[in-house]
Amino acid sequence: MTEKLFDVVIIGAGPVGENVADRVVQGGLTAAIVEHELVGGECSYWACMPTKALLRDAAALRAARALPAAGRTVTGDLDPATVLARRDRFASNWSESGQVEWLNHAGINLVRGHGRITGTRTVTVTQTDGTTTTVQARHAVVIATGSSAHVPPIRGLADVAPWTSREAAAVQNIPTRLAIIGGGVVGSEMATAFSALGSQVTLVSQSRLLPGVEPFASDQVATALRTAGVSLHLDVEVTEAHRDSGAVYLALSDGATVEADEVLVATGRTPKTKDLGLDHVGLTPGDWLRVDDALAVVDDGGDRVGDGWLYAAGDVNKRVLLTHHGKYQGRALGDAIAVRARGEEPDLSPWGRHAVTADERAATQVIFTDPEVAAVGLSAEAAAAAGRNIRVVDYDLGAVAGAALHADDYRGQARMVVDADRNILIGFTAVGPDVAELLQAATIAIAGEVPVDRLWHAVPAYPTISEIWLRLLETDRGSSAVKDSGRADQSG
Numbered sequence: 007m008t009e010k011l012f013d014v015v016i017i018g019a020g021p022v023g024e025n026v027a028d029r030v031v032q033g034g035l036t037a038a039i040v041e042h043e044l045v046g047g048e049c050s051y052w053a054c055m056p057t058k059a060l061l062r063d064a065a066a067l068r069a070a071r072a073l074p075a076a077g078r079t080v081t082g083d084l085d086p087a088t089v090l091a092r093r094d095r096f097a098s099n100w101s102e103s104g105q106v107e108w109l110n111h112a113g114i115n116l117v118r119g120h121g122r123i124t125g126t127r128t129v130t131v132t133q134t135d136g137t138t139t140t141v142q143a144r145h146a147v148v149i150a151t152g153s154s155a156h157v158p159p160i161r162g163l164a165d166v167a168p169w170t171s172r173e174a175a176a177v178q179n180i181p182t183r184l185a186i187i188g189g190g191v192v193g194s195e196m197a198t199a200f201s202a203l204g205s206q207v208t209l210v211s212q213s214r215l216l217p218g219v220e221p222f223a224s225d226q227v228a229t230a231l232r233t234a235g236v237s238l239h240l241d242v243e244v245t246e247a248h249r250d251s252g253a254v255y256l257a258l259s260d261g262a263t264v265e266a267d268e269v270l271v272a273t274g275r276t277p278k279t280k281d282l283g284l285d286h287v288g289l290t291p292g293d294w295l296r297v298d299d300a301l302a303v304v305d306d307g308g309d310r311v312g313d314g315w316l317y318a319a320g321d322v323n324k325r326v327l328l329t330h331h332g333k334y335q336g337r338a339l340g341d342a343i344a345v346r347a348r349g350e351e352p353d354l355s356p357w358g359r360h361a362v363t364a365d366e367r368a369a370t371q372v373i374f375t376d377p378e379v380a381a382v383g384l385s386a387e388a389a390a391a392a393g394r395n396i397r398v399v400d401y402d403l404g405a406v407a408g409a410a411l412h413a414d415d416y417r418g419q420a421r422m423v424v425d426a427d428r429n430i431l432i433g434f435t436a437v438g439p440d441v442a443e444l445l446q447a448a449t450i451a452i453a454g455e456v457p458v459d460r461l462w463h464a465v466p467a468y469p470t471i472s473e474i475w476l477r478l479l480e481t482d483r484g485s486s487a488v489k490d491s492g493r494a495d496q497s498g
């Protein structure tokens with residue numbers, strides 16, 4: 007057995023673990039990162055990048071077809087093989103060499119193998135040949151082990167060899183018929199992608215589509231999927247699955263049966279904490295890790311584990327299961343650990359240098375369906391449930407001149423949620439073609455707590471889709487209802 011000593015030990019070299027390690031090293035400490043699969047994690051090889059590559063060609067095709075002359079130049083269909091080849095490049099052909107090179111360049115020590123906590127500030131790493139290395143941390147151990155697909159206990163499901171998001175993201179042969187269980191972000195994006203790539207898609211979900219976003223956004227995505235030929239069974243459960251002569255059959259709670267060639271399970275995530283040695287620190291293996299404001303791991307009573315040497319960042323702490331928020335946590339945490347190692351206190355006040363305030367107040371997400379959904383902060387429902395005194399302002403995006411110019415028959419909607427007591431924005435959602443890039447303006451307004459009256463002076467350029475801001479602000483002041491009356495305002 008080998009023994010090693012570093013200032014900080016991080017378990018998991020996904021995007022979050024890499025960011026923690028980078029900030030720790032930038033702060034003058036030594037760091038080891040433990041990885042048992044590919045350096046780069048889920049996002050790089052089976053999630054964000056490959057899935058967006060599966061979706062991008064179809065979005066470009068739709069954009070061209072929404073214009074009369076450009077649309078006439080598009081005469082063929084998507085070639086799945088070419089799309090998959092580009093997807094392979096965006097998954098780095100499942101090679102981690104570039105990421106390992108980056109670790110070396112950043113001065114981060116890679117320890118290969120499966121990490122388990124075996125004592126105070128101690129991680130034991132087991133290599134595939136069974137040899138072990140004990141890695142001791144002077145200051146902190148950070149768990150950044152991420153999450154994997156949750157497969158629900160539906161009778162027969164495990165026996166039909168269901169796909170998870172991994173098999174879908176790395177698909178080599180597009181199935182003729184694809185059934186999807188789950189209508190969240192993964193289910194909706196995969197339905198969009200596989201339908202565009204030629205599969206006949208049937209999606210079954212026990213809730214409405216995209217239950218986490220404003221209902222008007224889910225409705226528009228559901229309508230578009232149905233128009234594209236996707237069969238949606240919403241608010242319905244799958245009661246049983248079986249395979250017969252190659253085909254998969256799903257029995258639904260409303261009596262219907264779905265027949266497909268493959269079935270994708272997209273019903274949420276489970277934390278990678280089962281075999282992590284959590285029992286050595288009094289926690290239950292398999293649970294999500296609870297953390298406090300400093301991202302220190304706490305027990306059920308809210309007390310820090312040990313004397314506060316154990317932290318958790320990214321998917322595994324269940325705060326926000328998104329790469330960019332996990333990386334944000336990783337930057338804050340890495341810097342805070344370095345500050346503490348110097349004997350100083352981190353700034354954990356709201357919006358402070360080492361706080362992760364945006365997780366609660368300004369979490370951002372783009373869902374790359376067609377139309378896209380872009381959301382930040384609170385939905386109207388979540389704000390009301392939190393007891394906030396709010397104003398909700400809606401506007402038809404298709405009535406904005408820039409949007410009408412962008413695509414014929416542009417359909418979309420935007421909503422801002424205003425804290426009526428403080429007169430600041432606390433939520434924004436847009437649904438429509440190419441709304442992703444609208445999000446950062448809303449994010450800055452929310453994180454900056456910019457008074458709505460000052461937003462009047464952020465004048466959007468004409469004719470861009472960003473003029474939605476002017477229209478929302480006018481509507482908030484009650485001054486535009488007559489002028490636009492749901493038609494494109496082409497006068498500016």
Ligand SMILES: Cc1cc2nc3c(=O)[nH]c(=O)nc-3n(C[C@H](O)[C@H](O)[C@H](O)COP(=O)(O)OP(=O)(O)OC[C@H]3O[C@@H](n4cnc5c(N)ncnc54)[C@H](O)[C@@H]3O)c2cc1C
Nearest residue numbers: 018020022042047048053054121151152320321327328329
């Ligand atoms: C299909 C899909 C699409 C997505 N698309 C997006 C998107 O477009 N944008 C977005 O922001 N988010 C997206 N996400 C979410 C995103 O993938 C995750 O939020 C992100 O990967 C979390 O990063 P992480 O570092 O916490 O965990 P991971 O990326 O899962 O990395 C954890 C790492 O830890 C390693 N590990 C685990 N246990 C051990 C152990 N005991 N010892 C050693 N190593 C270990 C794993 O092998 C892995 O490399 C998507 C998710 C899915 C499923």
Ligand SMILES: NC(=O)c1ccc[n+]([C@@H]2O[C@H](COP(=O)([O-])OP(=O)(O)OC[C@H]3O[C@@H](n4cnc5c(N)ncnc54)[C@H](O)[C@@H]3O)[C@@H](O)[C@H]2O)c1
Nearest residue numbers: 158188189190191192193211212213272273274327372373
């Ligand atoms: N563009 C992006 O940012 C992006 C893309 C993909 C995934 N992600 C992240 O990955 C995570 C996982 O996504 P997900 O879609 O797996 O989870 P999710 O929690 O977003 O959605 C799960 C869906 O499955 C349904 N469901 C659960 N159990 C079911 C059952 N037994 N039968 C039928 N339906 C059932 C739920 O009602 C819900 O609609 C999310 O947190 C998401 O943010 C992000």
